[in-house]
Amino acid sequence: MSRIAKGLTIAVLAASLAACSSVSLDDKAGAGGADGSGILDPFNPQSILAKQRSVYFDFNSYSVSEQYRSLVETHGKYLASAPQQRVIIEGNTDARGGSEYNLALGQRRAEAVRRMLTLLGVSDTQVETISFGKEKPKALGSSDADYAENRRADFNYKR
Amino acid sequence: MTLDRPHHLLTKSKTFSLAFAGWLLTSLIAVIALCHTGIAQAQLRVDISGTGAQQYPVAIADFSGDAAGSQIAEIIRADLTRSGQFNLISTSGAALNVDTTIAYDEWRTRGADFIAYGTVVRLPDGRFEIKYRLGDTVKRGPLDGVSFSGTEKELRRISHQIADRIYEKITGIKGVFATRIAYVLKQGKTYELQIADADGQSPQVALRSREPVISPAWSPDGTRLAYVSFESGKPVVYVHHLTTSKRSPVANYKGNNSAPAWSPDGNTLAVVLTRDGLSQIYTLGANDGANLRRVTRSPLIDTEPTFAPDGRSIYFTSDRSGSPQIYQTGLDGGEPRRISFSGGYNISPRISPDGKTLLTVTRRDGSYRIASLNLATGAESLLTDGRDDQSPSFAPNGMQVLYAAVQGGRSVLAGVSSDGRVRQTLSVLNGEIREPTWGPFSQ
Numbered sequence: 001m002s003r004i005a006k007g008l009t010i011a012v013l014a015a016s017l018a019a020c021s022s023v024s025l026d027d028k029a030g031a032g033g034a035d036g037s038g039i040l041d042p043f044n045p046q047s048i049l050a051k052q053r054s055v056y057f058d059f060n061s062y063s064v065s066e067q068y069r070s071l072v073e074t075h076g077k078y079l080a081s082a083p084q085q086r087v088i089i090e091g092n093t094d095a096r097g098g099s100e101y102n103l104a105l106g107q108r109r110a111e112a113v114r115r116m117l118t119l120l121g122v123s124d125t126q127v128e129t130i131s132f133g134k135e136k137p138k139a140l141g142s143s144d145a146d147y148a149e150n151r152r153a154d155f156n157y158k159r
Numbered sequence: 160m161t162l163d164r165p166h167h168l169l170t171k172s173k174t175f176s177l178a179f180a181g182w183l184l185t186s187l188i189a190v191i192a193l194c195h196t197g198i199a200q201a202q203l204r205v206d207i208s209g210t211g212a213q214q215y216p217v218a219i220a221d222f223s224g225d226a227a228g229s230q231i232a233e234i235i236r237a238d239l240t241r242s243g244q245f246n247l248i249s250t251s252g253a254a255l256n257v258d259t260t261i262a263y264d265e266w267r268t269r270g271a272d273f274i275a276y277g278t279v280v281r282l283p284d285g286r287f288e289i290k291y292r293l294g295d296t297v298k299r300g301p302l303d304g305v306s307f308s309g310t311e312k313e314l315r316r317i318s319h320q321i322a323d324r325i326y327e328k329i330t331g332i333k334g335v336f337a338t339r340i341a342y343v344l345k346q347g348k349t350y351e352l353q354i355a356d357a358d359g360q361s362p363q364v365a366l367r368s369r370e371p372v373i374s375p376a377w378s379p380d381g382t383r384l385a386y387v388s389f390e391s392g393k394p395v396v397y398v399h400h401l402t403t404s405k406r407s408p409v410a411n412y413k414g415n416n417s418a419p420a421w422s423p424d425g426n427t428l429a430v431v432l433t434r435d436g437l438s439q440i441y442t443l444g445a446n447d448g449a450n451l452r453r454v455t456r457s458p459l460i461d462t463e464p465t466f467a468p469d470g471r472s473i474y475f476t477s478d479r480s481g482s483p484q485i486y487q488t489g490l491d492g493g494e495p496r497r498i499s500f501s502g503g504y505n506i507s508p509r510i511s512p513d514g515k516t517l518l519t520v521t522r523r524d525g526s527y528r529i530a531s532l533n534l535a536t537g538a539e540s541l542l543t544d545g546r547d548d549q550s551p552s553f554a555p556n557g558m559q560v561l562y563a564a565v566q567g568g569r570s571v572l573a574g575v576s577s578d579g580r581v582r583q584t585l586s587v588l589n590g591e592i593r594e595p596t597w598g599p600f601s602q
């Protein structure tokens with residue numbers, strides 16, 4: 001799925017969540033396999049909080065772009081409503097450049113997400129930001145698509 | 160190239176000729192790493208190219224008396240060759256032992272200004288006694304002579320020590336062949352922090368992990384390594400004692416802990432923490448992590464600290480100007496001074512042992528190269544021409560630079576003389592070598 005399509009899907013999901021937060025989202029719920037995207041439980045693999053937990057960044061960019069704001073808001077609203085829940089925001093970069101400087105850049109991405117969460121009412125004690133820099137790439141190649149996949153901050157919820 | 164040539168004690172005219180000037184030396188030394196207990200098996204390959212601005216013609220005869228003698232001479236020759244500062248004269252047909260009366264004129268005629276030779280004797284207890292001599296064919300007299308004894312395992316180290324003596328006697332500069340290097344070897348999903356001889360031989364595994372290990376840094380006395388390990392799920396700074404293999408976290412705060420650098424007295428570590436937001440530089444006690452103190456205060460990134468040789472200031476990378484550049488700051492605050500100005504990306508500062516030259520990784524036309532900056536004149540030169548050259552580190556005598564390069568899509572260890580003229584690469588057939596760092600003089 002293209003990044004834009006992914007972003008749109010998230011936006012639609014977020015909008016539907018906001019619109020009918022107390023209503024069962026679809027009629028397949030009765031089939032026992034609720035698609036679960038309406039469940040705000042980061043440990044339920046069907047929940048949007050588990051499925052949509054990555055914020056992607058443009059090259060040389062360290063701010064959350066418009067298309068990921070609703071995703072961060074979804075996580076932020078959940079965290080604000082669950083003050084005991086802790087989360088680690090893990091920043092990543094593509095492979096270009098030095099290890100330590102990339103570690104610092106990944107931290108900037110994680111911090112950008114944390115600042116949004118703070119504005120959404122999430123307590124600082126719930127959130128730790130760390131960076132893997134370029135050391136733990138999700139995509140191992142060196143194409144532009146691989147690099148884009150690795151310019152990322154992930155929500156990692158702690159049990 | 161604008162770097163000053165180091166002063167040579169011997170400045171007499173060498174037989175270095177134009178015939179050699181354009182000559183590209185490419186020697187290939189394929190060797191199997193020695194396997195001791197707990198030692199990684201890896202096939203290493205060393206490639207060397209280029210020649211030094213000045214080459215000393217030297218003959219190294221096989222040491223006589225034992226089969227180990229030719230191996231000792233071969234290690235000495237390989238060491239001197241890698242420096243790019245020596246032109247090896249053939250010793251074929253010569254059978255010299257430590258008591259031979261050297262026919263200086265004959266060696267001079269062969270083209271050698273210096274002749275090294277010696278004897279190896281296997282003692283009844285299985286140990287070896289190695290007697291070495293160095294003669295000067297121009298002055299027609301001895302330059303050096305010393306005896307060593309050691310086990311078979313120690314022959315390699317003793318050979319490096321003899322090479323160091325030859326190097327120092329001839330160039331006037333302390334040799335680094337008996338020093339060690341550290342680097343991270345990634346094989347599949349395994350990361351190994353390895354310690355090897357300066358020629359890449361005899362690698363030993365200090366740490367094996369399934370998680371990344373970066374930024375190894377030698378303590379000034381060579382007994383400990385500080386590094387960053389991701390084993391707990393995030394970057395944490397450890398100090399690892401090499402003789403006991405004992406290790407403990409010294410910086411494990413909220414957020415990231417990284418980029419350790421030792422003060423010259425070995426008592427203090429500079430580290431980078433994100434406990435207060437973005438990456439900033441702090442100092443703490445190298446033994447216990449106590450006395451945490453914040454050194455830099457900027458709204459953006461400050462990272463990669465490295466101490467000046469006098470221990471009174473720190474060079475570091477900061478993007479406070481909008482792009483990453485090198486700055487220098489005193490340890491007790493004050494406004495940092497910008498050091499690098501060429502180009503929009505200068506990171507990974509490393510200062511030469513004499514404090515006069517700063518290495519950086521600089522981005523030029525999308526490629527990452529090692530640059531050398533003369534701090535007095537501001538003159539800058541590029542030492543390398545790779546696509547992705549990273550992690551430069553000076554040899555303790557300042558004559559060589561070790562760095563990580565990418566060749567054929569794989570990370571390799573590379574070296575270049577500080578004047579950029581001689582290059583070498585060392586690759587491991589089944590792994591990637593990263594983050595190399597040169598250890599101090601052996602003590």
